[in-house]
Amino acid sequence: MSYRAPVRDIRFALEEIAALDSVKATGVFPEFSSDLTPAILDEAAKLANDVLAPLNWAGDQQGCSLKDGVVTTPDGFKDAYAQYVEGGWQGLQFPTDMGGMGLPKALGCALMEMLQSSNMAFGLGPMLSFGAIESLIAVGTDEQRDLYLGKIMSGEWTATMNLTEPGAGSDVGALRTKAEPNGDGSWAISGQKIYITWGEHDCADNIIHLVLARTPDGAAGTKGISLFIVPKFLPDANGEPGERNTLQAIGLEHKMGIHGSPTCTMEYDGAKGWLLGDEFMGMAAMFIMMNSARLNVGVQGVGIAERAYQQALAYAQDRKQGRAINMDDHGPHEIIHHPDIRRTLAVMKAKIEAGRAICYHAAVEADLGEHMDDADEKAWSKRREDLMIPIAKAWCTDMGVDVASMGVQVHGGMGFIEETGAAQHLRDSRIAPIYEGTNGIQAIDLVGRKLARDGGAAMGELIEDVRQTIEDCITSSNPELPVLADALKPACDALEDATKWMLDASDADRLAGATAYLKLAGDVTGGWLLCVGAVAAQRKLKEDDGEESYAQARIAIANIFAQTALTGAAGLLGEIKLGYDPVFAPGEAVLASA
Amino acid sequence: MSYRAPVRDIRFALEEIAALDSVKATGVFPEFSSDLTPAILDEAAKLANDVLAPLNWAGDQQGCSLKDGVVTTPDGFKDAYAQYVEGGWQGLQFPTDMGGMGLPKALGCALMEMLQSSNMAFGLGPMLSFGAIESLIAVGTDEQRDLYLGKIMSGEWTATMNLTEPGAGSDVGALRTKAEPNGDGSWAISGQKIYITWGEHDCADNIIHLVLARTPDGAAGTKGISLFIVPKFLPDANGEPGERNTLQAIGLEHKMGIHGSPTCTMEYDGAKGWLLGDEFMGMAAMFIMMNSARLNVGVQGVGIAERAYQQALAYAQDRKQGRAINMDDHGPHEIIHHPDIRRTLAVMKAKIEAGRAICYHAAVEADLGEHMDDADEKAWSKRREDLMIPIAKAWCTDMGVDVASMGVQVHGGMGFIEETGAAQHLRDSRIAPIYEGTNGIQAIDLVGRKLARDGGAAMGELIEDVRQTIEDCITSSNPELPVLADALKPACDALEDATKWMLDASDADRLAGATAYLKLAGDVTGGWLLCVGAVAAQRKLKEDDGEESYAQARIAIANIFAQTALTGAAGLLGEIKLGYDPVFAPGEAVLASA
Incomplete structure (x- = not known):
């Protein structure tokens, strides 16, 4: 059950596929040089491999407990969190003048992958703090930053995001939590929030809750919602935890997984809070952190898939069963030599690399979309980031479940036994x-806001990039690359066809096909980026720098993805074009089990 | 979390798609008339709905416990089992002169679906006894039948199957459990068996273990294996449980699911047993029960999918979130009105109906393959059954996981909370x-024994049937049916293409593409059978028998499957034809996470 952060694979995705150097070229990250990348990644890997990964399975078995409002996290989590704070990791991707390391988001993304891969339940705590930091930077007052930003960025305090209520999930606008003015600039927050990740725990001295609530003048729906800072302990005159606020965890969810992560029901009983951003601008403030939070969840999908893969690969290299074909002796042979198992592992690996490339591409474009000098280039990168976010979130998390399930299957009966870890x-x-945001919501975001709002311009730019890579592959001196182009081209054609259909379709038809369209867009983007990697690998092969086998492996992996996911991509067109009528016209009675 | 057995859907699959009447026409089931079918199914539904289903969730939460070799099943299981025995259900598909109800396997399959749907952990006990009964009928001596058959068929005693050992899973031939002659015709069995379903429990007076072991003269591999009857209590002179045998449960697995089913590690310490069938013929005896056991596991896939679907449908009809498109009022609307949710439910329903049709088709052909008078027809049905078994097992169980996962997704956050049940x-x-047999093993069975052994003859017959149904759809007076044909034809063409490729391929290439080939074969078979149902439904529409809306729904469901699964089926050709080289030639190092 050990885990070794795949530093080299991450670097390849960052540097060769996502072009991390272009971020350096912006000049806005003086702390960042390419030379630093391996050092940062190696240090993060030590934390992930040696501190967090060993706590993962035990944390799942032990879980969290709640007594009298106090949550106890699994053994070792508190110490591990202290080491996370000690390393200064929480501030990695934030400006040095605010106490951060001053590095790009793309490296934050790499850190996030390792945290989630090594211990997803633990990694959720830092992920939530990341989001709160972004909100505070974007819309916090100077005073709020002084009070909270440094403490959260150092990791001394953690933060949470409180959106969901029993009646308000995907429809955030239905929330009922109230905020009433205290008359002194503060507000009294009352209501119940559910599914609050790391809402209460024993790893930090204070917890800063960001809470969506409705003020007395707040209209119904999302427009009447405001965001509040509601600390567990109110900062005293020295900025240290003072008076206990009137909020508490009143329940812990009994979940299917991430048992080590305390998922709390929080009760706010006139708790003191302060507006973060303007009144009624709660949704806008929340959307600030949304892009990075959604990308980080996509990275979780990659992380959990990588973890499941490493375990399945190790098992397949160790477990002996039967005689494999094309082997000289009678065996028994390690099951990795059986074609069905080997193909399973190769497909898992290819999917993970595709997902990783999608996430790091999105992260680099997020950095460029924020920091490029040239306004057009900046806007281009921002469009690309926006387009990639729902794909990264949904495609990579579906892939995470899929690959984790394949990992169970590789283990045979052992995979169903909890002690194995798969x-x-x-x-x-x-x-x-x-x-x-459920993956259905992501698909709706893609076909609605991301596609329809600009008439498909951003998607057109993506397709243009894919076609350029097809050209690069066709004209390569390496005969393996035109083979990749042969698979990428029909998939790209299908995406173009589907995009045109989506743009012409009614809103209702577009919504019915959204999920399948996102799947196709992810397949093509993943396949394209692996081909970009193959082109880069071919360049490296020519450089003769002693990395030949690694470079050749990148081409082989791109080929596996091309011959499986890409050759099947066009098959999604039917479901994409299904339309609203076939599922609605026959009436709801069709769905009854009779 | 309630469950209502879908009796009408089951009848439609049995009668209109799988042609259950042809079994009646054999004349070998005097107890069976079509009139009896609804009565039998309704009675089975009562047991499933009212007795077993209410125990499902609590049984999962409580699980089983083991103390000093004694296993305690969850509260209520013992009483429920008594009611199962009381109903005589264990003997449903076995001859009356042996104490059974004398009904076809196809009806046994319907009972099995309800058992597995209502309470999969419970249903596993009866499923294992079914298999043992088949072995005893097939190869037991008169004395063995007298001693064991009646007791197991009544349900008074249960039975198990002991194959797996720590070093012998998919490779059964590697087993090490020993059988040594006692000199009195009995044998002393020693060894450890793992993953023994219902290996020990508190629901029956005796447990008859069927154990694979190697005798002193037994060669290495599968050819040296024999099957033994090893009772927990040796029958005394009156055939009642007597002396305790030297075997016991020494461990209970801590599993991901089916917590209510005791999965035991069994230790045999010179336990007394008797040969079932001839020495060295253990694998053959085991294969007797294999076909029905594999079909029953496929039915489990259908059952668990149906259960997950009913829960998701009820939730989607109740849960309100946001404003749905094409609705006049502002909502909030039940989420079933959102296109992405409605499409998800429709696809779930269509996949379940496809899986159900596959299983019942296989079951009816199993009955016909055993009982048809005409030797050619009998052989045809046997070939069809053999071809369907790996497809039913693998396609339907993959579908079960897929649909259950979609069910979780429909619930949103609630789906991840254990109390919800999803x-x-x-x-x-x-x-x-x-x-x-893992689904990888099933795929290997399909492309190896089932396809290559007869040069694709059985698959050719299937394709011929599909083409006939395409014709039936094209020539239908209902314009919805040619639309189905438009989707079924290219999928069928792809299956024919893939089959030719498989027959020409090297063994190694065939093995690499086996899983994707099985998926395609299942998609086409499921789509074909739903089209058969649509043709039957169109016939019913003309009959004007007051069942119009039900008949129309069958066509609508076939259309959903056609426009999603069938339109995508040809996309599997790439993965089917991937071949051995792309995954093996680059070397194992390609798979390393670096």
């Missing part, structure tokens, strides 16, 4: 397609 | 692709 990865992975 | 279905479903 089942935990599947159980853990299953939340990621649900939270931070 | 997560249990996913956890339970995950074992079915693993046991009774």
Whole structure:
């Protein structure tokens, strides 16, 4: 059940596929040089491999407990969190003048992958704090930043996000939590929030809750919602935890997975809070952190898939059963030599690399979309980031469940036994397609806001990039690359066809096909980026730098993805074009089990 | 979390799709008339709905416990089992002169679906006894039948199957359990067996273990294996449980799901046993029960999917979130009105109906393959059954996991909370692709024994049937049916293409593409059978028998499957034809996470 952060694979995705150097070229990250990347990643890997990974399975078995409002996290989590704080990791991707390391988001993404891969339940705590930091930077007052930002960025305090209520899930606008003015600039927050990740725990001295609530003048729906800072302990005159606020965890969810992560029901009983951003601008403030939070959940999908894969690969290299074909002796042979198992592992690996490339591409474009000098280039990157977010979130988390399930299957009967650990990865992975906007919501975001709002311009740019890579592959001196182009081209054609259909379709038809369209867009993007990697690998092969086998492996992996996912991509067109009528016109009675 | 057995859907699959009447026409089931079918199914439904289903979730939460070799099943299981025995259900599909009800296997299959749907952990006990009964009928001596058959068929005693050992899973031939002659015709069995379903429990007076072991003269591999009857209590002179045998449960697995089913590690310490069938013929005896056991596991996939579906449908009809498109008022509307949710439910329903049709088609052909008068027809049905078994087992259990996962997704955040029950279905479903021969083994069976052994003859017959149904759809007076043909034809063409490729391929290439080939074969078979149902439904529409809306719904469901699964089926050709080289030639190092 050990885990070794795949530093080299992460670097390849960051540097060769996502072009991390372009971020350096912006000049806005003086702390960042390419030379630093391996050092940062190696240090993060030590934390992940040696501190967090060993706590993963035990944390799942032990879980969290709640007594009198106090949550106890699994053994070792508190110490591990202290080491996380000690390393200064919480501030990695934030400006040095605010106490951060001053590095790009793309490296934050790499850190996040390792945290989630090594211990998803633990990694959720830091992930939530990341989001709160972004909100505070974006819309916090100077005073709020002084009070909270440093403490959260150092990791001394953690933060949470409180959106969901029993009647308000995907429809955030239905929330009922109230905020009433205290007359002194503060507000009294009352209501119940559910599914609050790391809402209460024993790892930090204070917890800063960001809470969506409705003020007395707040209209119904999302427009009447405001965001509040509601600390567990009110900061005293020295900025240290003072008076206990009137809020508490009143329940812990009994979940299918991520048992080590305390998922709390929080009760706010006139708790003191302060507006973060303007009144009625709660949704806008929340959307600030949404892009990065959704990307981070996509990275979770990659992380859990990587973890499940490493375990399945190790098992397949060790477990002997039967005689494999094309082997000289009678065996028994390690099951990795059986074609069905080997193909399973190769497909898992290819899917993970595709997902990783999608996430790091999105992260680099997020950095560029924020920091490029040239306004057009900046806007281009921002469009690309926006387009990639729902794909990264949904495609990578579905992939995470899929790969974790394949990991269970590789183990045979052992996979169903909890002691093996493979089942935990599947159980853990299953939340990621649900939270931070269900994958259905992501698909609607893609076909609605991301596609229809600009008439398909951003998607057109993506397709243009894919076609350029097809050209690069066709003209390569390496005969393996035109083979990749042969698979990428029809998949790209299908995406173009589907995009045109979507743009012409009614809103209702578009919504019915959204999920299948997102799947196709993810397949093509993943396949394209692996081909970008193959082109880069071919360049490296020519450089003769002693990395030949690694470079050749990148081409082989791109080929596996091309011959499986890409050759099947066009098959999604039917479901994409299904339309609203076939599922609605026959009436709801059709769905009854009779 | 309630469950209502879908009696009408089951009847439609049995009678209109699988042609259950042809079994009646054999004349070998005097107890069976079509009139009896609804009565039998309604009675079975009462047991499933009112007795077993209410115990499902509590049984999962409580699980089983083991103390000093004694296993305690969850509260209520013992009473429920008594009612199962009281109803005589264990003997449903066995001859009356042996104490059974004298009904076809196809009806046994329907009973099995309800047992597995209502309570999969419970249903596993009866499923294992079914298999043992078949072995005893097939190869037991008169004395053995007298001693054991009646007791197992009444349900008074239960039975198990002991194959797996720590070093012998998919490779059964590697087993080490020993059988040594006692000199009095009995044998002393020693060894450890793992994953023994219902290996020990508190629901019956005796447990008859069927144990695979190697005799002193037994060669290495499968050829040296024999099957033994090893009772927990040796029958005394009156055939009642007497002396305690030297075997016991020494461990209970801690599993991802089916917590209510005791999965035991059994230790045999010179336990007394008797040969069942001839020495060295253990594998043959085991294969007798294999076909029906594999079909029953496929039915489990259908059952768990149906259960997950009913729960998701009820939730979607109740849960309100947001404003749905094409609705006049502002909502909030039940989420079933949102296109992405409605499409998800429609696809779930269509996949379940496809899986159900596959299983019942296989079951009816199993009856015909045993009982048809005409030798050619009998052989045809046997070939069809043999071809369907790996497809039913693998396609339907993969579908079960898939649909259960979709069920979780429909619930949003609630789906990840154990109290909701949706997560249990996913956890339970995950074992079915693993046991009774992993789905990889099924795929190998399909492309090896079932396809290559007869040069594709049986598959050719299937394709011929599909083409006939395409014709039936094209020539229908109902314009909805040619639309189905438009989707079925290219899928059928792809299957024919893939089959030719498989027959020409090297063994190694065939093995690499086996899983994707099985998927395609299942998609086409499921789609074909739903089209058969649509043709039958169109016939009913003309009959004007007051069942119009039900008949129309069958066509609508066939259309959903056609426009999603069938339109995508040809996309599997790439993975089918992937071949051995792309995954093996680059070397194992390609798979390393670096």
